[in-house]
Amino acid sequence: MNIALIAHDNKKNDLVQFATAYQTIFSKHTLFATGTTGMRIQEATGLPITRFQSGPLGGDQEIGAMIAKNNMDAIFFFRDPLTAQPHEPDVTALVRLCDVYSIPLATNMGTAELLIRGLDEGFLEWRNILHKNGKSDER
Template sequence: MNIALVAHDKKKDDLVRFAVAYKPIFEEHNLYATGTTGLRIMEATGLNVHRFQSGPLGGDQEIGAMIAKNTMDAIFFFRDPLTAQPHEPDVTALVRLCDVYAIPLATNMGTAELLIRGIERGDLDWRKIVKKGE
């Protein structure tokens, strides 16, 4: 599966800890991340992560393009709802694309726990069928 890892500044530590905790699951998949988040995850876990631009410089849109092309399977986007984001329209567009294309999206630790366990159990194997039909 292709999995994106994204986090706003105040949530990066949480996502890094999450990646460390679930490294055995993540290492079985292709990982993508926005710039700084990807670097921090790589440094903390040793996982191979394809890094896009940082979010404000277009990284969110690069992930959105993968969603629109049906090549992204799940997204972990730890958002900070209490801090204004200068690229909020890009964030909103990414969330909208997840809804349009039925891509599982975890925006906080609670949903991330459910999504990672679903990936581990194979609950998202339906994505293989959807991709095959393209």
């Protein structure tokens, strides 16, 4: 599965700790991340991660493009709801795309815990069925 890892500045440490705790599960998947978040997770875990631009420089939009082509299967986006983000329209667009394409999205530690455990148990296998049946660009 293709998984994106994104975190606002005040949540990067949380996502690094989460990725470290679940490194074994993440290692079974193809990982993508926005710039600094991806670098920090790579340094902490050694996991291979395709890195995009940082969020404010277009990284959220790059991940959004993958969602729109149905090339992303799950998103872990640790958002900071208490700090204004200069690229908030991009964040909103990314969340909207997850809803349009039914992409599981965890925006906090509690939901992330459920999503990662579900991923490990095979609860997202329906995504593989979509890919096999060529349903990638069917919107």
